[in-house]
Amino acid sequence: MSSQTPVPAGFRGVAGNIGIKDPNDDFFAVVSEVPARVSAVFTRSRFAGPSVLLSRRSAADGSARGVAVIARNANVATGRVGDSHAHELQERVARAAGVPPEEVLVASTGVIGRPYPIEKVRAYLDALPEEFPPADLDRSAAAMMTTDTRPKTASATVGGATLTGIAKGVGMIEPNMATMLAWFFTDAELEQPVLDEVFRRVVDRTFNALSIDTDTSTSDSAAVFANGLAGPVDVAEFEAALHEVALKLVRMIASDGEGASKLIEVRVTGARDDAQAKRVAKAVVNSPLVKTAVHGADPNWGRVTMAVGKCEEETDILPDNVRISFGDVETYPAEATDEVLERAAQHMKGDEVVIGVGLGIADGAFTVYGCDLTEGYIRINADYTT
Amino acid sequence: MSSQTPVPAGFRGVAGNIGIKDPNDDFFAVVSEVPARVSAVFTRSRFAGPSVLLSRRSAADGSARGVAVIARNANVATGRVGDSHAHELQERVARAAGVPPEEVLVASTGVIGRPYPIEKVRAYLDALPEEFPPADLDRSAAAMMTTDTRPKTASATVGGATLTGIAKGVGMIEPNMATMLAWFFTDAELEQPVLDEVFRRVVDRTFNALSIDTDTSTSDSAAVFANGLAGPVDVAEFEAALHEVALKLVRMIASDGEGASKLIEVRVTGARDDAQAKRVAKAVVNSPLVKTAVHGADPNWGRVTMAVGKCEEETDILPDNVRISFGDVETYPAEATDEVLERAAQHMKGDEVVIGVGLGIADGAFTVYGCDLTEGYIRINADYTT
Numbered sequence: 121m122s123s124q125t126p127v128p129a130g131f132r133g134v135a136g137n138i139g140i141k142d143p144n145d146d147f148f149a150v151v152s153e154v155p156a157r158v159s160a161v162f163t164r165s166r167f168a169g170p171s172v173l174l175s176r177r178s179a180a181d182g183s184a185r186g187v188a189v190i191a192r193n194a195n196v197a198t199g200r201v202g203d204s205h206a207h208e209l210q211e212r213v214a215r216a217a218g219v220p221p222e223e224v225l226v227a228s229t230g231v232i233g234r235p236y237p238i239e240k241v242r243a244y245l246d247a248l249p250e251e252f253p254p255a256d257l258d259r260s261a262a263a264m265m266t267t268d269t270r271p272k273t274a275s276a277t278v279g280g281a282t283l284t285g286i287a288k289g290v291g292m293i294e295p296n297m298a299t300m301l302a303w304f305f306t307d308a309e310l311e312q313p314v315l316d317e318v319f320r321r322v323v324d325r326t327f328n329a330l331s332i333d334t335d336t337s338t339s340d341s342a343a344v345f346a347n348g349l350a351g352p353v354d355v356a357e358f359e360a361a362l363h364e365v366a367l368k369l370v371r372m373i374a375s376d377g378e379g380a381s382k383l384i385e386v387r388v389t390g391a392r393d394d395a396q397a398k399r400v401a402k403a404v405v406n407s408p409l410v411k412t413a414v415h416g417a418d419p420n421w422g423r424v425t426m427a428v429g430k431c432e433e434e435t436d437i438l439p440d441n442v443r444i445s446f447g448d449v450e451t452y453p454a455e456a457t458d459e460v461l462e463r464a465a466q467h468m469k470g471d472e473v474v475i476g477v478g479l480g481i482a483d484g485a486f487t488v489y490g491c492d493l494t495e496g497y498i499r500i501n502a503d504y505t506t
Numbered sequence: 507m508s509s510q511t512p513v514p515a516g517f518r519g520v521a522g523n524i525g526i527k528d529p530n531d532d533f534f535a536v537v538s539e540v541p542a543r544v545s546a547v548f549t550r551s552r553f554a555g556p557s558v559l560l561s562r563r564s565a566a567d568g569s570a571r572g573v574a575v576i577a578r579n580a581n582v583a584t585g586r587v588g589d590s591h592a593h594e595l596q597e598r599v600a601r602a603a604g605v606p607p608e609e610v611l612v613a614s615t616g617v618i619g620r621p622y623p624i625e626k627v628r629a630y631l632d633a634l635p636e637e638f639p640p641a642d643l644d645r646s647a648a649a650m651m652t653t654d655t656r657p658k659t660a661s662a663t664v665g666g667a668t669l670t671g672i673a674k675g676v677g678m679i680e681p682n683m684a685t686m687l688a689w690f691f692t693d694a695e696l697e698q699p700v701l702d703e704v705f706r707r708v709v710d711r712t713f714n715a716l717s718i719d720t721d722t723s724t725s726d727s728a729a730v731f732a733n734g735l736a737g738p739v740d741v742a743e744f745e746a747a748l749h750e751v752a753l754k755l756v757r758m759i760a761s762d763g764e765g766a767s768k769l770i771e772v773r774v775t776g777a778r779d780d781a782q783a784k785r786v787a788k789a790v791v792n793s794p795l796v797k798t799a800v801h802g803a804d805p806n807w808g809r810v811t812m813a814v815g816k817c818e819e820e821t822d823i824l825p826d827n828v829r830i831s832f833g834d835v836e837t838y839p840a841e842a843t844d845e846v847l848e849r850a851a852q853h854m855k856g857d858e859v860v861i862g863v864g865l866g867i868a869d870g871a872f873t874v875y876g877c878d879l880t881e882g883y884i885r886i887n888a889d890y891t892t
Contacts, residue, residue, distance in 0.1 A: 166823045167815030197811045197825065197838065232808025233842065292795060292812060333794045334720070335809075336816035408719045408794075409678060409887055416888035422618025423721075425583045426678060429553030430722035437552045439583065452583065456619065494888075495881045501795055502802035502880075 123256040125273040128282040128307035129349040130154055131186070132217075133255030135263045138244040140230070140237065141192040145263035147244065150255045150305060151186035151217040151224065156347035157312040158184035159319035160225065163340035169196035170206040172341060175225040178210070179343065182312035185223045186345055187303055188213040190241070191264045191288075192230040196338040205236045212245040217252060227301050227341045229288065230266055257305070261286035264301055267378050267500055274368035276361040281308035281350035283358070285365045287342075289373035290380075291501065293332035294406070302327060302342040302369060308358055309348030318359045319344050326366035329398070329488040332377040333497070334406050374489040375471070379496025383472045383489065384414055390443075391484030392436055398486040400434065403427045404475060411493035414473050419464030421451040428477060441480030446473065509642040511659040514668040514693035515735040516540055517572070518603075519641030521649045524630040526616070526623065527578040531649035533630065536641045536691060537572035537603040537610065542733035543698040544570035545705035546611065549726035555582035556592040558727060561611040564596070565729065568698035571609045572731055573689055574599040576627070577650045577674075578616040582724040591622050598631040603638060613687050613727045615674065616652055643691070647672035650687055653764050653886055660754035662747040667694035667736035669744070671751045673728075675759035676766075677887065679718035680792070688713060688728040688755060694744055695734030704745045705730050712752035715784070715874040718763040719883070720792050760875040761857070765882025769858045769875065770800055776829075777870030778822055784872040786820065789813045790861060797879035800859050805850035807837040814863060827866030832859065 135148035160179035162172045178184055188209060195202045206226055214221040261271035268290050275284040287302035310318070327342060344362070375383045386405045391397035404410055407427040413420040421444045428442060444452040447467030451460060467473065473492075521534035546565035548558045564570055574595060581588045592612055600607040647657035654676050661670040673688035696704070713728060730748070761769045772791045777783035790796055793813040799806040807830045814828060830838040833853030837846060853859065859878075 164818040165812070165815035166817060166820060167811045167825050194808075197808060199839070232806075232811060233838070294816075335793050335795045335812060336818075338812055338815050407721050408883070409721045412884055412887035415884065418888070420618075422580075422583060425553045425618060426551070426721060426724055429551035429724050430680075431552060432550040432722075434552065439553050452619070453585070493884060495884050497794070498798055498801065498879060498881050498884065501798035502804070 123258050125257045126275045126282050126284055127255050127257055128284060128305050130307060130347045131255045131305050132252035133260060134248055134252050135256060135259040138190065139240050140190065145259065146191045147189065148260035148263040149186065149188035149213050150260055151219060151252060152345060152347040154347050154349065155183060156185050156345045157182055157310065157315050158343055158345050159316040160341065160343035161320065161323055163337055165336055165338045167197060167338045169194055169228065169338050170203040171195055171226045171228045172339060174206050174210060175227065175341060178222045178225055184225055184345065185219050187225040187227060187343065189264045189301065190228045191266060193228060193234060193236055194230045194232050194339050195228040195236055196232045198233065198235050201235050205238055209241065216245065216248040225343060227339060229264060229301055229339050232338060257284055257286055264288045267291055269376055272369050272372040274365040276365050278308055278353045278358045278361045281306055281353050283308065283361050283365055285369050287369040287373060289332065290376045291333060291378040292335040292337040293330060294334045294336050300337050300340055304344035306344065306346045307348065307350035308346055308353040309351050310346055310355065310358065314355055315344065315346055318355065318362060322359065322362045322366050326363065326370045330370045330374060331402060331406050331488065331490045370489050374491050377491035378500045379494040380491030381494055382414055382492045384491055385472065385474045385487060385489055386477065387474060387487045388477045388479065389485045390479040390481055392481045393484040394486050396434060397484045400428055400431050400477060400479065401486050401488040403431050404477060405488045405490035408493055414468060415492040415494050417465055417468040419446050419451055419461050419468055421456065424475060424477065425452065436481050437479055443478035445476035509644050511643045512661045512668050512670055513641050513643055514670060514691050516693060516733045517641045517691050518638035519646060520634055520638050521642060521645040524576065525626050526576065531645065532577045534646035534649040535572065535574040535599050535603065536646055537605060537638060538731060538733040540733050540735065541569060542571050542731045543568055543696065543701050544729055544731050545702040546727065546729035547706065547709055549723055551722055551724045553583060553724045555580055555614065555724050556589040557581055557612045557614045558725060560592050560596060561613065561727060564608045564611055570611055570731065571605050573611040573613060573729065575650045575687065576614045577652060579614060579620060579622055580616045580618050580725050581614040581622055582618045584619065584621050587621050591624055595627065602631065602634040611729060613725060615650060615687055615725050618724060643670055643672055650674045653677050655762055658755050658758040660751040662751050664694055664739045664744045664747045667692055667739050669694065669747050669751055671755050673755040673759060675718065676762045677719060677764040678721040678723040679716060680720045680722050690730035692730065692732045693734065693736035694732055694739040695737050696732055696741065696744065700741055701730065701732055704741065704748060708745065708749045708752050712749065712756045716756045716760060717788060717792050717874065717876045756875050760877050763877035764886045765880040766877030767880055768800055768878045770877055771858065771860045771873060771875055772863065773860060773873045774863045774865065775871045776865040776867055778867045779870040780872050782820060783870045786814055786817050786863060786865065787872050787874040789817050790863060791874045791876035794879055800854060801878040801880050803851055803854040805832050805837055805847050805854060807842065810861060810863065811838065822867050823865055829864035831862035
């Protein structure tokens with residue numbers, strides 16, 4: 121296999137078609153040839169699937185070599201059968217890769233409530249090669265797509281180390297510990313507690329700042345695997361690189377949100393603290409009336425005031441102190457003349473719309489990412505299965 | 507004027523066209539000819555408009571005779587000018603009706619961020635008749651429509667008294683103290699504290715159980731005016747009648763939700779308490795993936811598990827104890843065979859879809875009302891103004 125996206129040293133893998141639903145790739149596994157440190161975060165859904173529960177246990181000791189993913193079936197709400205299928209996936213991949221089962225995380229994405237076609241899964245896994253070739257991260261990213269229209273990969277270097285992330289979206293996305301599925305592989309060497317601290321901080325500002333449709337998946341999982349083959353790196357540089365790679369993936373997911381035609385970035389500043397800024401930003405980016413206004417390239421700042429206003433608990437938000445802008449064009453409280461609205465509309469006709477909200481309280485700030493709401497979202501989701 | 511919908515004794519009114527936007531009626535006032543008791547609830551939005559702030563003060567003493575409404579302009583985020591316009595509306599209507607200004611509530615609905623065309627408003631109000639004729643509640647209900655496709659009225663009798671409610675929706679609807687605009691008129695006689703207690707209890711189970719699109723209006727207002735002309739009534743009977751009338755209006759608003767093709771009723775039972783049942787029910791009725799599945803008449807119960815699952819704080823919800831049904835067809839945990847799914851799909855092809863969720867914890871219960879999400883919602887809101 122050959123990957124356009126750089127592959128850090130020591131990561132091997134396989135990808136292919138099990139036949140879950142169609143002839144496209146629906147499986148991949150990426151495993152480090154040497155032990156690796158892991159940090160992982162998972163959905164907080166009460167209906168978290170057995171893959172999530174199993175991977176959470178496997179990652180708990182800070183050590184894991186990689187991950188195996190099945191797409192086009194979430195293996196969620198499938199009872200004891202689903203539980204046993206998740207274990208079987210973990211065990212068979214680990215056996216093929218020659219590592220202990222608890223060193224392989226598993227994840228699954230797709231329709232909820234149907235067991236795997238387990239005979240097909242077994243037949244496929246039994247035929248895996250004795251030794252995995254070097255990983256192909258482009259093909260791996262493509263293999264986990266569901267309603268995604270394009271694979272999502274991003275990469276950076278840190279000193280002599282390589283960091284590559286792959287992710288999928290693009291519906292049921294309002295992660296609260298992680299996003300749908302995102303995997304980071306690096307040959308950098310970091311202590312596990314440091315890796316963990318850095319990863320959680322980055323996830324909070326990237327994947328947890330993303331919302332496509334306010335629905336939280338039962339399968340959200342994100343992890344970083346660091347096998348250390350490139351030696352130690354500067355931690356601050358690593359965090360910056362991880363943030364950059366994660367943010368690229370987040371922007372790709374938002375741009376490719378189900379039916380989306382535009383990425384929306386909501387920048388809230390002047391808040392009491394960052395947490396308040398995040399709550400207000402989420403209210404704006406999740407408002408269907410704001411999302412449809414963006415779709416229509418309509419600088420309807422009144423809907424932004426509505427969305428800010430519905431943060432009813434935030435009693436220190438005073439309408440007189442609020443400022444609203446589209447791109448660099450302020451539309452409130454400045455008088456929104458026809459000329460001002462025309463410039464705002466021009467900004468909104470682009471592929472990326474930036475909505476600025478100043479709260480005028482203190483200096484808390486947070487930026488979130490989402491997309492517009494279009495007829496395409498309705499079509500995809502009114503027709504998608506069962 | 508002649509009203510098909512019964513008008514309680516002593517309520518007089520006017521309705522007509524100011525010319526805010528088009529030649530359709532965009533104004534009405536209904537005022538009791540004798541003093542009346544009032545109970546009123548309003549939006550908790552931080553961007554509540556000046557009409558809301560003024561009416562909240564006017565209703566605070568439990569006494570008010572009626573309400574004046576301007577449609578097609580919300581008079582929200584209009585600064586000091588909007589504040590003065592709201593006062594002017596109140597004063598001019600009160601003068602025409604021959605009552606003190608603080609006895610008239612005012613409300614406004616429509617586009618945010620534009621001042622009234624105040625000269626037109628003044629000219630219209632100055633030409634009002636010296637004595638108002640008996641109120642026409644059908645015409646009044648029609649006069650406050652914005653994206654509503656039909657006027658919403660409901661009526662009941664309590665002993666010898668009449669109770670009539672009129673309401674409008676149908677977007678920016680997730681009320682948290684009231685809905686967009688809903689007015690109840692009755693000639694029943696009740697003590698104000700009793701009226702207030704009954705009204706708040708009914709609103710909590712009706713308007714606060716309604717959600718079209720998770721967006722909370724800046725103008726939500728609901729009030730009941732009781733002028734006592736028909737004498738005392740049994741309070742329990744009155745509460746039952748008020749609940750019945752309010753629920754009819756809520757179902758009308760949900761059915762007429764922007765772009766809606768189906769009413770959705772989510773009945774959560776077996777919760778720890780009613781408040782938990784309401785949180786879970788809201789998560790289900792507001793899920794865009796559930797709403798689009800209903801639009802497609804797809805018994806995709808997996809999306810209902812997802813929506814229940816995203817109530818992450820409700821740690822006593824255990825997937826094994828949850829039951830999900832469409833109409834009277836249980837789809838989880840019972841095996842959802844093709845025959846079961848076909849019967850559930852049949853139910854979903856109707857105009858009203860009932861989703862049942864049993865939590866298996868205790869006996870808390872709550873029912874909420876909403877609608878499906880369709881291409882029509884996108885079209886209405888991607889094109890609506892500015």
